[in-house]
Amino acid sequence: MNKLRGKSIVLLSFVFLYGCAQTNILDKVGLTTLVGYDIGAEEKIATTAVIREVNPEFQSNVEVLTTENDTSKGNRMDANRKLSKKIMVGQMRVILFGEDVAKDNLRYYIDTNLENASVSNGIYMAVVEGKAAPLLKYEYQNIEDIGQHIFRLIEQNVKQEYMISATLHQIAHDYYSIGKDLAMPIIKRDDELVELSGVALFKGGKMVSTLPAKDSFYVKIVRDTFKVGLYETVLEKEDIPSKFLQKPANKITVAFDAIHSNREMELVDIATPEFDLNIKIKSRVLEVFPDINQGDPKSVAGLEKAIEKNLTKEISRVIAHSQEVESDIFGFGEKYRSTVRHSKLTKDKWHEMYKNMKVNVNVDFVILRDGVFE
Amino acid sequence: MKFKLPFNKKQSAPIKEAPKENLVRVAHETDHFIQSIKNATNNPADLIIKTLPPNIALIYIDKLVDDQSLNNDIIANLQNNLYETPESLKVALSISEVNISSLLKETIDTMVNGSVVIHVDGYPQAIVANIASRESRALSAPENESQVIGTQVGFNESLSTNISLIRRYIVNPDLCNEKLKIGSRTNTSVSLLYMHGIANDQMVNTLRQRITDLTIDELLDSAVLAEMIDDNSLSVFPQMLLTERPDRFCDAILDGKVGVIVDGSSMAIVCPQSFTEFFQSQEDQNLRWQIATFVRLLRLTAFFLSVYLTPFYVAALTFHYEVIPQAFLVPLSESRALVPFPPIFEALLLEFIIELLREAGARLPTKIGQTIGIVGGIVIGTAAVQAGITSNILLIIIALSALASFTSPSYMMGNVIRLIRFPIIILAGFWGFYGIMLAFCFILIHLLRQSSLGAPYLSPFYPPRLKEMRDSIIRMPIPLTAKRPALTRPEDNNKFEPEPVKPEKS
Numbered sequence: 001m002n003k004l005r006g007k008s009i010v011l012l013s014f015v016f017l018y019g020c021a022q023t024n025i026l027d028k029v030g031l032t033t034l035v036g037y038d039i040g041a042e043e044k045i046a047t048t049a050v051i052r053e054v055n056p057e058f059q060s061n062v063e064v065l066t067t068e069n070d071t072s073k074g075n076r077m078d079a080n081r082k083l084s085k086k087i088m089v090g091q092m093r094v095i096l097f098g099e100d101v102a103k104d105n106l107r108y109y110i111d112t113n114l115e116n117a118s119v120s121n122g123i124y125m126a127v128v129e130g131k132a133a134p135l136l137k138y139e140y141q142n143i144e145d146i147g148q149h150i151f152r153l154i155e156q157n158v159k160q161e162y163m164i165s166a167t168l169h170q171i172a173h174d175y176y177s178i179g180k181d182l183a184m185p186i187i188k189r190d191d192e193l194v195e196l197s198g199v200a201l202f203k204g205g206k207m208v209s210t211l212p213a214k215d216s217f218y219v220k221i222v223r224d225t226f227k228v229g230l231y232e233t234v235l236e237k238e239d240i241p242s243k244f245l246q247k248p249a250n251k252i253t254v255a256f257d258a259i260h261s262n263r264e265m266e267l268v269d270i271a272t273p274e275f276d277l278n279i280k281i282k283s284r285v286l287e288v289f290p291d292i293n294q295g296d297p298k299s300v301a302g303l304e305k306a307i308e309k310n311l312t313k314e315i316s317r318v319i320a321h322s323q324e325v326e327s328d329i330f331g332f333g334e335k336y337r338s339t340v341r342h343s344k345l346t347k348d349k350w351h352e353m354y355k356n357m358k359v360n361v362n363v364d365f366v367i368l369r370d371g372v373f374e
Numbered sequence: 375m376k377f378k379l380p381f382n383k384k385q386s387a388p389i390k391e392a393p394k395e396n397l398v399r400v401a402h403e404t405d406h407f408i409q410s411i412k413n414a415t416n417n418p419a420d421l422i423i424k425t426l427p428p429n430i431a432l433i434y435i436d437k438l439v440d441d442q443s444l445n446n447d448i449i450a451n452l453q454n455n456l457y458e459t460p461e462s463l464k465v466a467l468s469i470s471e472v473n474i475s476s477l478l479k480e481t482i483d484t485m486v487n488g489s490v491v492i493h494v495d496g497y498p499q500a501i502v503a504n505i506a507s508r509e510s511r512a513l514s515a516p517e518n519e520s521q522v523i524g525t526q527v528g529f530n531e532s533l534s535t536n537i538s539l540i541r542r543y544i545v546n547p548d549l550c551n552e553k554l555k556i557g558s559r560t561n562t563s564v565s566l567l568y569m570h571g572i573a574n575d576q577m578v579n580t581l582r583q584r585i586t587d588l589t590i591d592e593l594l595d596s597a598v599l600a601e602m603i604d605d606n607s608l609s610v611f612p613q614m615l616l617t618e619r620p621d622r623f624c625d626a627i628l629d630g631k632v633g634v635i636v637d638g639s640s641m642a643i644v645c646p647q648s649f650t651e652f653f654q655s656q657e658d659q660n661l662r663w664q665i666a667t668f669v670r671l672l673r674l675t676a677f678f679l680s681v682y683l684t685p686f687y688v689a690a691l692t693f694h695y696e697v698i699p700q701a702f703l704v705p706l707s708e709s710r711a712l713v714p715f716p717p718i719f720e721a722l723l724l725e726f727i728i729e730l731l732r733e734a735g736a737r738l739p740t741k742i743g744q745t746i747g748i749v750g751g752i753v754i755g756t757a758a759v760q761a762g763i764t765s766n767i768l769l770i771i772i773a774l775s776a777l778a779s780f781t782s783p784s785y786m787m788g789n790v791i792r793l794i795r796f797p798i799i800i801l802a803g804f805w806g807f808y809g810i811m812l813a814f815c816f817i818l819i820h821l822l823r824q825s826s827l828g829a830p831y832l833s834p835f836y837p838p839r840l841k842e843m844r845d846s847i848i849r850m851p852i853p854l855t856a857k858r859p860a861l862t863r864p865e866d867n868n869k870f871e872p873e874p875v876k877p878e879k880s
């Protein structure tokens with residue numbers, strides 16, 4: 001009898017507990033795929049959300065809504081008042097920041113999204129040149145769903161390693177760790193298309209400078225390892241011995257894809273501080289214009305030397321630029337902190353040191369193959 | 375009912391005094407004898423009494439005896455000669471099974487079983503000659519467990535035919551056959567078959583005891599017996615295999631299992647049986663090991679798909695829209711947009727329709743059954759989507775899981791798969807993935823607690839018997855599976871001396 005009572009209590013609790021679970025039935029929710037933040041009037045947060053709604057009448061449509069409020073949850077409530085469906089953020093893929101927000105401080109936005117359990121940590125973040133709202137509200141001729149489009153655009157470029165990756169997880173890690181600063185892709189509207197136009201450098205939560213999209217290769221190669229990236233560089237005439245050239249030219253453009261890259265940082269002097277940065281790249285040369293004789297081992301060795309020289313120069317330039325604006329996006333500070341005991345490093349202290357840091361860039365470039373047909 | 379488990383030797387059988395009617399003797403006079411038989415059998419219409427002057431009477435039940443041998447071997451013999459005593463008559467009959475009985479009850483029992491009773495006037499004995507003829511259909515292909523490659527013969531309803539089939543597969547004097555009688559009214563013959571020297575004695579004893587301890591009045595099919603002698607009769611999961619394939623039966627017996635055949639039933643019982651063995655088909659032995667492994671993994675996948683696919687759909691659409699891949703989001707929500715019900719109701723409705731179709735198809739004659747298939751597949755499926763009561767994608771999922779449930783080689787297990795889906799769907803609709811997990815844990819714990827004839831049901835996964843996984847959800851080449859499964863605790867562990875898989879070239 002007791003056993004039966006126990007079982008019936010369990011069964012009965014099933015019935016009552018049924019009401020406790022909150023349902024989010026797929027066709028009753030409006031799915032936010034992208035959110036853009038701007039600074040609105042009177043220092044309020046202006047949120048532009050791309051929301052996909054499915055209605056039986058229209059197959060499905062994409063709403064772009066801008067609301068202004070003091071908090072992002074308040075913005076969600078505002079948006080709810082305008083839509084027939086409950087707005088949920090579980091399918092959000094991209095967060096965009098207007099330039100003014102990025103230049104102000106990102107701390108609040110990183111925190112709120114990190115604390116929200118239904119926001120995935122894998123969503124991409126990017127900065128918009130100018131404001132986010134106009135980019136999202138523009139009626140593109142060939143882009144049906146701007147939220148999905150931007151997500152695929154960033155994802156594709158990150159997977160191909162053309163652009164640095166900035167997911168919420170990575171951003172939060174960089175933001176809260178001492179000795180590393182944020183870097184995010186920049187996007188802008190280019191007529192009827194959306195374009196990844198550069199890399200934003202941050203100092204703490206503030207955007208301080210930008211690098212052109214071309215330089216994201218150097219940022220990436222110093223930040224982490226490389227597996228598939230394709231890159232094109234221009235070798236100046238003085239870098240390359242003229243005897244290899246089949247006909248005289250002012251410059252040579254080389255396209256290569258790095259099959260594998262490996263970087264090592266070594267702290268050689270604590271006081272200055274001074275780092276050795278050793279980068280090993282194994283690569284495949286795809287195109288050389290104008291042509292040089294690649295059958296000759298000597299000319300290949302020469303080409304390697306020339307590319308090494310070129311890369312060293314470019315990487316040094318990028319690092320120097322980041323030092324100028326005190327944004328350590330490469331994580332030299334982390335290396336410093338993990339090497340030097342009791343350094344009691346703080347963000348401010350490191351930014352001071354970073355300005356005067358010396359880096360000896362050392363590139364080891366190996367051409368494994370040159371073209372498939374030879 | 376739950377039976378006390380095994381190996382308890384202190385079972386004192388209560389000694390019963392034989393009832394008095396069992397001791398009534400056969401009468402001297404033929405007239406008295408006939409009258410007492412008529413009284414005992416309630417004077418049935420098919421009781422035939424034939425007197426052969428001067429002193430002999432034949433009593434038998436029509437159609438239970440073989441007419442030809444009755445005429446040629448008995449009547450012809452008795453008409454031409456004169457016999458004074460039952461002994462001389464017994465010697466003269468050219469029939470293999472002839473006995474002399476002096477007890478009335480015994481005589482009647484054998485007569486009901488198909489014997490001719492011969493009484494010589496003036497003697498208190500009766501001669502019973504067994505010339506039983508049983509109606510049974512011819513051997514045919516096993517309909518419920520058909521195979522592409524393998525023998526195409528199945529058991530039929532005759533116990534003696536079935537045993538002779540097995541004896542033809544296992545030509546060995548070690549094949550033991552014990553005959554038991556069950557059912558106080560039906561007196562059904564049940565045969566217990568096992569290999570002496572392989573099968574574990576304790577298991578045989580346990581099974582024998584479980585069968586003899588049964589006090590029931592009727593036993594019409596082996597499925598009923600299997601349910602009653604299961605370790606846990608209340609579980610949905612069958613713990614003993616029902617098979618109609620003699621090759622599968624023999625394979626199990628040679629592994630050290632014990633088989634039970636019930637007269638009048640075309641399904642034989644095999645035990646102990648583990649959970650994974652329900653997903654094995656005898657055909658796996660006939661295929662190359664790579665293909666057999668693939669097919670077994672396919673069936674296991676089908677099991678999980680069948681049980682969890684619909685609940686996953688319900689849970690994802692009701693609670694966890696986050697997990698739906700982005701590419702799938704738009705088609706899914708578009709196909710759901712017209713449906714007015716919540717996903718749980720939609721799924722239950724469609725599962726209900728599929729079950730209706732299956733049940734209707736199983737009950738109807740074959741010709742009409744095909745029509746039901748068309749009606750169900752095309753008309754209801756398409757119409758339901760167009761009418762907007764289900765989504766396309768759910769229709770695919772439900773059809774897929776129904777299809778997957780039929781890949782189970784055991785029909786009994788297929789039924790279980792179809793049944794346990796419903797509570798999981800409901801739990802998924804209540805609490806999403808938490809509900810599915812709850813159901814999963816419940817089923818897993820339940821399975822872990824089961825045993826089959828005292829052997830662990832989830833073997834070889836729990837308890838982990840790594841070497842036996844070679845022949846569980848995968849099948850390794852025959853030299854690697856030379857050991858009998860420990861599930862049966864066989865007396866002889868090795869099937870044969872294993873040779874190396876790749877013999878070295880000499």
